[in-house]
Amino acid sequence: MRRVELWRFQVPMDAGVVLRERRLKTRDGLLVRLTDGDKQGCGEISPLPGFSIETVEEAQSEALLWLQAWQTGNDTDLPEIPSVAFGLSCALAEISGELPLAADYRAAPLCTGDPDELFEMLSAIDGEKIAKVKVGLYEAVRDGMVVNLLLEAMPDLRLRLDANRAWTPLKAQQFAKYVNPDLRSRIAFIEEPCKTREQSRAFARETGIAIAWDESLREPDFEFAAEPGLSALVIKPSLTGSLGKVRQQVEQAHALGLTAVISSSIETSLGLTQLARIAAWLTPKTLPGLDTLSLMQAQLVREWPDSPLPCWPLESLERVL
Numbered sequence: 001m002r003r004v005e006l007w008r009f010q011v012p013m014d015a016g017v018v019l020r021e022r023r024l025k026t027r028d029g030l031l032v033r034l035t036d037g038d039k040q041g042c043g044e045i046s047p048l049p050g051f052s053i054e055t056v057e058e059a060q061s062e063a064l065l066w067l068q069a070w071q072t073g074n075d076t077d078l079p080e081i082p083s084v085a086f087g088l089s090c091a092l093a094e095i096s097g098e099l100p101l102a103a104d105y106r107a108a109p110l111c112t113g114d115p116d117e118l119f120e121m122l123s124a125i126d127g128e129k130i131a132k133v134k135v136g137l138y139e140a141v142r143d144g145m146v147v148n149l150l151l152e153a154m155p156d157l158r159l160r161l162d163a164n165r166a167w168t169p170l171k172a173q174q175f176a177k178y179v180n181p182d183l184r185s186r187i188a189f190i191e192e193p194c195k196t197r198e199q200s201r202a203f204a205r206e207t208g209i210a211i212a213w214d215e216s217l218r219e220p221d222f223e224f225a226a227e228p229g230l231s232a233l234v235i236k237p238s239l240t241g242s243l244g245k246v247r248q249q250v251e252q253a254h255a256l257g258l259t260a261v262i263s264s265s266i267e268t269s270l271g272l273t274q275l276a277r278i279a280a281w282l283t284p285k286t287l288p289g290l291d292t293l294s295l296m297q298a299q300l301v302r303e304w305p306d307s308p309l310p311c312w313p314l315e316s317l318e319r320v321l
Contacts, residue, residue, distance in 0.1 A: 136166025144178025204229025
């Protein structure tokens with residue numbers, strides 16, 4: 001016998017979280033639980049404002065239609081809406097056992113502007129030191145100076161940078177000017193430095209700094225291809241779609257000799273623990289980009305190891321179905 005449950009959540013965020021020039025006060029979304037006989041599976045459906053094509057309301061409507069059909073025994077195709085397809089496919093994968101339990105809870109620490117804080121985090125890490133730095137939020141010259149400082153201060157550090165297409169070619173060059181050419185090889189990649197792909201390609205050619213595609217993967221004209229200066233594809237499952245589509249993109253990246261990085265779209269702890277399992281399964285040799293739980297003020301249902309945040313039980317949420 002099948003049973004479906006759908007819950008709405010609203011988790012308060014830290015005050016300083018800004019996405020695409022808008023402050024994110026709460027992380028809103030849906031948690032789904034499917035029961036099929038004696039097996040259960042959960043999934044998170046949380047469109048990311050400013051990045052997802054769908055709203056939470058649209059996601060809820062699509063999820064309800066699919067859930068009602070599935071409950072009656074109709075194994076219909078997953079919805080096209082990415083966050084809904086991903087959350088439902090994770091719940092199904094837990095029921096079927098397709099999603100392994102083993103997880104990679106390592107995460108590249110996220111530096112949001114305080115280098116001293118990053119030094120402290122990295123000093124506690126044994127082994128490979130990789131950190132992520134958001135650039136493009138401040139002046140490009142400042143970003144270049146901070147990145148140069150970090151690389152100079154920690155000779156074994158590799159950085160992943162994320163610009164979210166913030167820079168014009170001039171600003172990108174201003175950034176590069178302040179990064180010592182001898183240190184640039186320790187920038188693993190910078191995600192989408194410029195406003196267009198062609199500008200980002202030119203930046204890689206002119207500076208020798210490797211780039212990665214992120215937003216580009218979700219554009220209709222994107223084609224998977226190896227290119228000079230391209231080192232990685234950053235895959236955000238909640239923005240991508242079903243688990244099957246995520247797996248396909250990882251396999252395409254690996255076939256081209258590119259690094260595939262499983263990355264967060266600021267999911268709750270439930271979604272993040274599933275992303276950690278996906279990373280251990282599909283990209284076992286690559287550190288995932290999952291260090292976003294610290295942006296929230298609570299966890300949901302499943303706890304991230306060693307997180308000090310309180311964990312809200314499912315029953316504390318608003319029941320939709």
